[in-house]
Amino acid sequence: MTHVIDETIDRLLTRINAISLPGPGFTRPSYSPLETEAHGVVAEEAEALGLEVTRDAGMNLFARLPGRDRTAPALHIGSHVDTVPYGGAYDGTAGVAGAMALAAAFVRSGETPPTDIVVTVTRAEESVWFPVSYIGSRAALCRLKPEEMEAVRCDTGRTLADHMRDEGADPDAVLRGPGLAPAQFIELHIEQGPVLFDADEPFAIVKGVRGGLRYRNARIEGTWAHSGGAPRGARADAVFALADLVTGLDRVWGEVLAEGHDLAVTFGRVDAATDEHAFAKVPGLCDFCLDLRSDDVAVLERMDAELKAQIAAIEAARGVRFALGAQSRSTPSPLSATLGGRLAEAAAPLGHAPRRILSGGGHDAAAFAQAGWESVMVFLRNWDGSHNPKEGMDPADLGQAVRMIHAAFADRQARP
Amino acid sequence: MTHVIDETIDRLLTRINAISLPGPGFTRPSYSPLETEAHGVVAEEAEALGLEVTRDAGMNLFARLPGRDRTAPALHIGSHVDTVPYGGAYDGTAGVAGAMALAAAFVRSGETPPTDIVVTVTRAEESVWFPVSYIGSRAALCRLKPEEMEAVRCDTGRTLADHMRDEGADPDAVLRGPGLAPAQFIELHIEQGPVLFDADEPFAIVKGVRGGLRYRNARIEGTWAHSGGAPRGARADAVFALADLVTGLDRVWGEVLAEGHDLAVTFGRVDAATDEHAFAKVPGLCDFCLDLRSDDVAVLERMDAELKAQIAAIEAARGVRFALGAQSRSTPSPLSATLGGRLAEAAAPLGHAPRRILSGGGHDAAAFAQAGWESVMVFLRNWDGSHNPKEGMDPADLGQAVRMIHAAFADRQARP
CATH class of the missing domain: 3.40.630.10 (Zn peptidases)
Incomplete structure (x- = not known):
């Protein structure tokens, strides 16, 4: 046997x-x-x-x-x-x-x-x-x-x-x-x-x-510009906007764990690398996906609300626009x-x-x-x-x- | 005429x-x-x-x-x-x-x-x-x-x-x-x-x-992992590492401008979207390029030193490894x-x-x-x-x- x-x-x-x-x-x-x-x-x-x-x-x-x-x-x-x-x-x-x-x-x-x-x-x-x-x-x-x-x-x-x-x-x-x-x-x-x-x-x-809460086809639309020509205040940089979101959710992730809850945050795919992107261009586009996981539905709901609040703040600060696309969930x-x-x-x-x-x-x-x-x-x-x-x-x-x-x-x- | x-x-x-x-x-x-x-x-x-x-x-x-x-x-x-x-x-x-x-x-x-x-x-x-x-x-x-x-x-x-x-x-x-x-x-x-x-x-x-100081083929190597399986502390997430760098340089950019110097910071291309990347995977790889511009060589040198210091800190904090690749310059x-x-x-x-x-x-x-x-x-x-x-x-x-x-x-x- x-x-x-x-x-x-x-x-x-x-x-x-x-x-x-x-x-x-x-x-x-x-x-x-x-x-x-x-x-x-x-x-x-x-x-x-x-x-x-x-x-x-x-x-x-x-x-x-x-x-x-x-x-x-x-x-x-x-x-x-x-x-x-x-x-x-x-x-x-x-x-x-x-x-x-x-x-x-x-x-x-x-x-x-x-x-x-x-x-x-x-x-x-x-x-x-x-x-x-x-x-x-x-x-x-x-x-x-x-x-x-x-x-x-x-x-x-x-x-x-x-x-x-x-x-x-x-x-x-x-x-x-x-x-x-x-x-x-x-x-x-x-x-x-x-x-x-x-x-x-x-x-x-x-x-x-x-369980999971996912946005598999999210997008940030900014404004294409020459990397040398656009002053900082006049930019709407999709990559800087994404970085704000990643570091913002990372901070909250740490807080949620410190409170004893269960959570994982993953941006498994980030695409600011189309044929239109180049080293000398301020990126006007950044696609990404976001995967939130927890054993507690309340934590997923809280993170979804946090995500939307952060997005609103980033849109206001950077002049970009987020389109989260369809949400999918598992319980x-x-x-x-x-x-x-x-x-x-x-x-x-x-x-x-x-x-x-x-x-x-x-x-x-x-x-x-x-x-x-x-x-x-x-x-x-x-x-x-x-x-x-x-x-x-x-x-x-x-x-x-x-x-x-x-x-x-x-x-x-x-x-x- | x-x-x-x-x-x-x-x-x-x-x-x-x-x-x-x-x-x-x-x-x-x-x-x-x-x-x-x-x-x-x-x-x-x-x-x-x-x-x-x-x-x-x-x-x-x-x-x-x-x-x-x-x-x-x-x-x-x-x-x-x-x-x-x-x-x-x-x-x-x-x-x-x-x-x-x-x-x-x-x-x-x-x-x-x-x-x-x-x-x-x-x-x-x-x-x-x-x-x-x-x-x-x-x-x-x-x-x-x-x-x-x-x-x-x-x-x-x-x-x-x-x-x-x-x-x-x-x-x-x-x-x-x-x-x-x-x-x-x-x-x-x-x-x-x-x-x-x-x-x-x-x-x-x-x-x-x-003038410009550029890294056109930089890379962050992290560790691939399942998005649900890897605890936060055990991750080496290449996208989170990039976000740390982008927001870190953004902060210094603001300081340099506030001091009256000239500077532009652009990450024109970010690629964490290869066939290996997926929404359910912690990204083990992120390619990017960085373009720094200023009318003052001293500002470019300062930003290059800042970049390297931030990278060392991110590598230590996140367990990732940066490879900046070749640097190119214009005066x-x-x-x-x-x-x-x-x-x-x-x-x-x-x-x-x-x-x-x-x-x-x-x-x-x-x-x-x-x-x-x-x-x-x-x-x-x-x-x-x-x-x-x-x-x-x-x-x-x-x-x-x-x-x-x-x-x-x-x-x-x-x-x-």
Whole structure:
């Protein structure tokens, strides 16, 4: 059993990551042929284990191992295989490999799990492609809204509905539902932060997922001018205006943390580098995106108000004009303390005392929690950041976490 | 004579601006076939007026109208016809049109100027293409350095020497010289600033040209991370680091002006928008350029020291690393008060009292001044900035300025 877990993890990571656009790193866009191909690898592996493979109207993949009680709510376990552009080898993929390793452990040992175990591979988790959160899991749960089907993919300009159809999904059927009935969901995922690495701990139980408030297509319009000709007072410099906003929000960020709240502020993309920009021109344009994250909706609301107040002041001071564009949101989601406790209980005999941690990034587990599922995540130690080619993780840590989950559910079998 | 000046201006502006890469605006790169074609228009017009057209080893163009004293230093008048990418209709081109209008006024009236008048069309004045200032005029003056011939054009990656040869110039002959002997130079040019427009004045006499200190290819290296995963204290965010620098230099800029010094600070291009950047990633990279201008070398040196001190502090605070890249400079240049006074004297009977003004941008007139010429500029009222497609100017203002220059030199004829 030791070997089947580690072998399955290694093989799935290798096979899925062989599917990518040219590097650096790994690129499998949401609802792309490459994502479909990666789903196909999981389907092939699952069928080889004798699991029953199905796909829903959103082309999410489910591979089912029957349990002793076929009527009880199933244990879904999985993650996604799409990536950000030039992403890493583990974000999403590690959770799918871990889920397959759990199923393989049950199959190879001949144990029957207490309930059905369903390896679950969602679609389109990385919202960098479409400005919509948790697309695949929300499709499975019948929680996508009709207007979200019209969101366009950033690289192609075509709609979610179109890309879904390309990959064999049926957007109308997704919207009609019904969605999956509440059950249990476990997602293994790299931490995407330095906490476990710095603490030298292989994994943690996630107590909640931060929500987000985003402006993905914001713009500052200033006035183009010659860099030597325009006096300081006569300028409307879009880059200076952006710098005012960044440093202004940075200051408030520090205050909010000092008050004991949770918050992250990121300007992930700043573009004052079009063909019109030049070193000898005062920039008349600066595009940017802003990503605010917190476990507390009130903090997000406060930052949004702060943002708008600062913008008004900067516009007045610098003669520029901000256009924030559309706002998108994801809701902060507490995860299941019951399910988390069950995992932690199983961890102790294995020599682990996993800490409880908050997730900064959004994950499918949040969508399941919001739909009333008993949903929890296990974070895996990682390094060199995430969403980049160097994203690091030790597959042995994933193996340890799978052993914990296996113990938590296999143990039940022995009970009366 | 009224008509020939205005007609010549209109025709030259129209003919030269018909030569451009696709818009918006006008694009004629330095030492490009389009710049050569624009020179050809001037040659054709000059020959039609009976002027003697020659070109030097750098393929600058000279169209000579003989004066009464053929041995006295000639009056050179002109500007350039290359543009920034997506530039305006007047930067450079107006000065060439005005120079041709002056020559046409003398020819059509049958007056002989006191000295030779040489319509002078330089090459490669817009240093956005090659990171070298005043290329054409410095070639004519034998002041280009051998290593500057190896500078590469930003769009092609090929050297100045190569592009020169493409357009018929001889880089070795340029470096050998000899350059032009000191004479007089007048350059008509749009202000590229709002001072004359705001004051409702058609033109001004320029008393000096600011120098510049530039970093065209600076970079901030931070650490890529997931926007939700990295705690504030663990981030090395390249965009926040840039914002610190922009607001920090902005503060010092205000102090320097308050002390009565001259300074302009511009970050003309900021690029945190590569394929690797995404809204959900803490940016690990931010490229930028910085342009500092002043009429005082000491102020430029002070700002350079300030820049380096701020960078050291930001690196320590944020864990990022700056790489400023190569520095380029142009020297502040006082212009000829004598020649400026002669023009102002001629302006009075025409009802003008041109103010004395400082040039923020660099111009060929500075290169002539640095080579010991009696060199001056006339600034023309303009609006909607410069170095952009909307750059505005009234050709009638240019006509007025040409009349002033004509009066300043034609008057001499009547004197004993």
